[in-house]
Amino acid sequence: xxxxxxxxxxxxxxxxxxxxxxxxxxxxxxxxxxxxxxxxxxxxxxxxxxxxxxxxxxxxxxxxxxxxxxxxxxxxxxxxxxxxxxxxxxxxxxxxxxxxxxxxxxxxxxxxxxxxxxxxxxxxxxxxxxxxxxxxxxxxxxxxxxxxxxxxxxxxxxxxxxxxxxxxxxxxxxxxxxxxxxxxxxxxxxxxxxxxxxxxxxxxxxxxxxxxxxxxxxxxxxxxxxxxxxxxxxxxxxxxxxxxxxxxxxxxxxxxxxxxxxxxxxxxxxxxxxxxxxxxxxxxxxxxxxxxxxxxxxxxxxxxxxxxxxxxxxxxxxxxxxxxxxxxxxxxxxxxxxxxxxxxxxxxxxxxxxxxxxxxxxxxxxxxxxxxxxxxxxxxxxxxxxxxxxxxxxxxxxxxxxxxxxxxxxxxxxxxxxxxxxxxxxxxxxxxxxxxxxxxxxxxxxx
Numbered sequence: 001x002x003x004x005x006x007x008x009x010x011x012x013x014x015x016x017x018x019x020x021x022x023x024x025x026x027x028x029x030x031x032x033x034x035x036x037x038x039x040x041x042x043x044x045x046x047x048x049x050x051x052x053x054x055x056x057x058x059x060x061x062x063x064x065x066x067x068x069x070x071x072x073x074x075x076x077x078x079x080x081x082x083x084x085x086x087x088x089x090x091x092x093x094x095x096x097x098x099x100x101x102x103x104x105x106x107x108x109x110x111x112x113x114x115x116x117x118x119x120x121x122x123x124x125x126x127x128x129x130x131x132x133x134x135x136x137x138x139x140x141x142x143x144x145x146x147x148x149x150x151x152x153x154x155x156x157x158x159x160x161x162x163x164x165x166x167x168x169x170x171x172x173x174x175x176x177x178x179x180x181x182x183x184x185x186x187x188x189x190x191x192x193x194x195x196x197x198x199x200x201x202x203x204x205x206x207x208x209x210x211x212x213x214x215x216x217x218x219x220x221x222x223x224x225x226x227x228x229x230x231x232x233x234x235x236x237x238x239x240x241x242x243x244x245x246x247x248x249x250x251x252x253x254x255x256x257x258x259x260x261x262x263x264x265x266x267x268x269x270x271x272x273x274x275x276x277x278x279x280x281x282x283x284x285x286x287x288x289x290x291x292x293x294x295x296x297x298x299x300x301x302x303x304x305x306x307x308x309x310x311x312x313x314x315x316x317x318x319x320x321x322x323x324x325x326x327x328x329x330x331x332x333x334x335x336x337x338x339x340x341x342x343x344x345x346x347x348x349x350x351x352x353x354x355x356x357x358x359x360x361x362x363x364x365x366x367x368x369x370x371x372x373x374x375x376x377x378x379x380x381x382x383x384x385x386x387x388x389x390x391x392x393x394x395x396x397x398x399x400x401x402x403x404x405x406x407x408x409x410x411x412x413x414x415x416x417x418x419x420x421x422x423x424x425x426x427x428x429x430x431x432x433x434x435x436x437x438x439x440x441x442x443x444x445x446x447x
Contacts, residue, residue, distance in 0.1 A: 143195030
């Protein structure tokens with residue numbers, strides 16, 4: 001990319017615009033967008049204005065929102081109209097949602113009345129619903145058409161559609177009846193009716209379905225496109241797999257943020273101010289800081305045991321760290337299993353049983369190894385080593401069971417299971433570890 005940037009910059013410096021335009025025509029739209037995003041605004045605008053009408057619209061959808069904003073601000077109404085009216089509806093809506101009010105007014109002013117009405121309709125759907133990520137450019141056929149007539153229709157109208165490989169069949173009231181693939185159309189008799197060759201077993205989603213549920217449908221059936229219908233099963237749009245890839249990435253990012261104790265955000269890290277980043281992190285850090293006082297109080301309440309057996313202090317970080325890591329492993333596996341649909345709420349008994357057996361095996365092995373290590377390297381007696389190792393086993397067992405069950409409990413309470421991840425699990429396990437540790441120590445060592 002750096003060689004390409006140098007090459008492009010040299011062409012701009014030499015004013016070799018004909019050569020530069022020829023070079024751009026040979027490039028992929030995504031690569032051109034990556035190039036423009038790395039250039040200064042002046043050079044970026046030069047590159048963009050050299051693009052053809054169709055290519056400019058495709059490249060524009062791939063640009064960063066800041067660069068899109070600069071292009072809109074520095075373009076005439078005619079140029080904005082040329083870009084916007086060549087974009088697919090889902091890309092157009094995504095773009096408008098990220099723009100400030102003044103830019104949105106300029107954009108809507110330069111769109112056709114039909115597109116403006118469709119945009120307003122899509123923007124009225126609830127956030128992160130199927131209606132907000134669908135597009136309205138798809139091929140609709142009537143069941144009474146012959147294959148010959150369907151081919152003529154596709155040939156005439158398919159150029160402006162997102163896809164022509166799957167065509168949907170509706171009645172006069174736009175109710176979804178079925179679908180037919182382009183392969184079936186091309187391989188059927190020209191006089192055959194679409195209603196006779198269509199597949200009536202059509203999978204669809206509703207406009208108000210959550211986008212995460214829609215992504216689950218795509219994953220389950222392996223489709224590249226799925227129709228969207230309203231409450232009366234009237235077809236209103238389609239969702240394509242490229243939009244679902246964006247949804248999956250967005251949802252995974254949100255889960256990662258929650259699992260790390262960070263408020264979810266769609267803003268990019270490098271373009272987010274340090275004030276915003278601080279705001280996203282401070283809440284959980286404050287909560288964890290306050291809850292960590294619990295562990296301090298537990299240690300204070302067993303101060304006499306620590307004074308008598310000072311060696312016990314040495315092993316507190318190891319026990320708490322191992323417990324926290326064990327709980328995080330379990331919670332991560334369960335959260336991921338729930339996200340992919342592998343684990344359901346009804347599976348809680350199986351999860352509990354499996355985590356109990358795994359924790360018993362892992363905890364026992366760690367306890368045996370730890371018993372030998374503590375006696376050999378820390379030079380402590382068997383009684384202290386036994387207390388530490390027993391605590392190790394019980395802490396690992398408690399941590400894995402808690403880490404496995406908390407995400408399921410969160411789902412039962414209609415909460416996001418991702419919040420039951422590292423920060424919260426670690427806090428709970430730390431407190432449990434200390435209670436187990438000091439209770440065992442006070443009972444066994446005081447005898």
